[in-house]
Amino acid sequence: xxxxxxxxxxxxxxxxxxxxxxxxxxxxxxxxxxxxxxxxxxxxxxxxxxxxxxxxxxxxxxxxxxxxxxxxxxxxxxxxxxxxxxxxxxxxxxxxxxxxxxxxxxxxxxxxxxxxxxxxxxxxxxxxxxxxxxxxxxxxxxxxxxxxxxxxxxxxxxxxxxxxxxxxxxxxxxxxxxxxxxxxxxxxxxxxxxxxxxxxxxxxxxxxxxxxxxxxxxxxxxxxxxxxxxxxxxxxxxxxxxxxxxxxxxxxxxxxxxxxxxxxxxxxxxxxxxxxxxxxxxxxxxxxxxxxxxx
DNA sequence: ATTCTTATCCGGAATGGGTA
DNA sequence: TACCCATTCCGGATAAGAAT
Numbered sequence: 293x294x295x296x297x298x299x300x301x302x303x304x305x306x307x308x309x310x311x312x313x314x315x316x317x318x319x320x321x322x323x324x325x326x327x328x329x330x331x332x333x334x335x336x337x338x339x340x341x342x343x344x345x346x347x348x349x350x351x352x353x354x355x356x357x358x359x360x361x362x363x364x365x366x367x368x369x370x371x372x373x374x375x376x377x378x379x380x381x382x383x384x385x386x387x388x389x390x391x392x393x394x395x396x397x398x399x400x401x402x403x404x405x406x407x408x409x410x411x412x413x414x415x416x417x418x419x420x421x422x423x424x425x426x427x428x429x430x431x432x433x434x435x436x437x438x439x440x441x442x443x444x445x446x447x448x449x450x451x452x453x454x455x456x457x458x459x460x461x462x463x464x465x466x467x468x469x470x471x472x473x474x475x476x477x478x479x480x481x482x483x484x485x486x487x488x489x490x491x492x493x494x495x496x497x498x499x500x501x502x503x504x505x506x507x508x509x510x511x512x513x514x515x516x517x518x519x520x521x522x523x524x525x526x527x528x529x530x531x532x533x534x535x536x537x538x539x540x541x542x543x544x545x546x547x548x549x550x551x552x553x554x555x556x557x558x559x560x561x562x563x564x565x566x567x568x569x570x571x572x573x574x575x576x577x578x579x580x581x582x583x584x585x586x587x
Numbered sequence: 588a589t590t591c592t593t594a595t596c597c598g599g600a601a602t603g604g605g606t607a
Numbered sequence: 608t609a610c611c612c613a614t615t616c617c618g619g620a621t622a623a624g625a626a627t
Contacts, residue, residue, distance in 0.1 A: 301590075301627085330617075351593065353619085358591080372618070415616060438615030439602045473602085473615050480602070522603075522614080 296363025310359045312341055317369035325542055326371045329353055330417035334538030338512060387583045394576035401430050401565040407463055407556040408455040411549055412436055414468035414477055414537065421542045422467065425549025429557065439477055449488025462492045465552050470499040471534035472526035497552045498545065499537050501530065511539045
């Protein structure tokens, strides 16, 4: 919904940026993706329409703020995922809660699996895309926000150790930028989980050098930040270019994730779990129908 | 002169390398 | 070893500068 609260006459190339952003945001909304300012920024960078600099990100932030105020960008097309309101859940009738139960019932489909898979992503801006890929496989997702905090890493260690104790093999699928810090974050996850739960397989499925080489010119390179304290080692191994994970199209990312998870799934046991789930849903639906009928 | 853009502050969560 | 400053992620407010 576009609502104008003020009149504005944008100058220079600002109207073009607003138009391009509007087109992109419409595409994503249509596909069911929620987009953050950061994600929009990286998509514009990937198309060569903005330079990859902090000041350009800040500039886009101002432009999007003004463009929304001027009624040129849909207020529902950009989300701030860091500021949320918790509204206590309520129901209009007891029967409506029964219907909610039937709709949301699910068994733990991984309980009988040999593996336990989680999908971790470096940047929160992409969590919506990652969820789309993981959702069909009922896979937990986690956004690290750069280097994972000590708190969440310890919690993850406890959780994953629990799986291992239960004779399941815990696996983390990790996605991050191909830059000095982004590469190091996968190393950091391995190291700290080694300490907290004795280690596990961390499968970095993106962004990797073989993908960059395969996609060739479709992925725009950026100069590696030489001020990054990890730049020395990175340059020795990969050279002076780096690539953003966001440079991959969202649909490409979701496909990568779905295929990666599938490799770890025992399909027979999965199907058994799905049948049990359907029985539960049927049971609850019958209950909901019955209660409604008695009114 | 006013409006718009850009730069520079500020807040939160982290890790890592170099230096005092 | 403690601390500073570099980086990652997520944001906002506002004064100064530029354009119309």
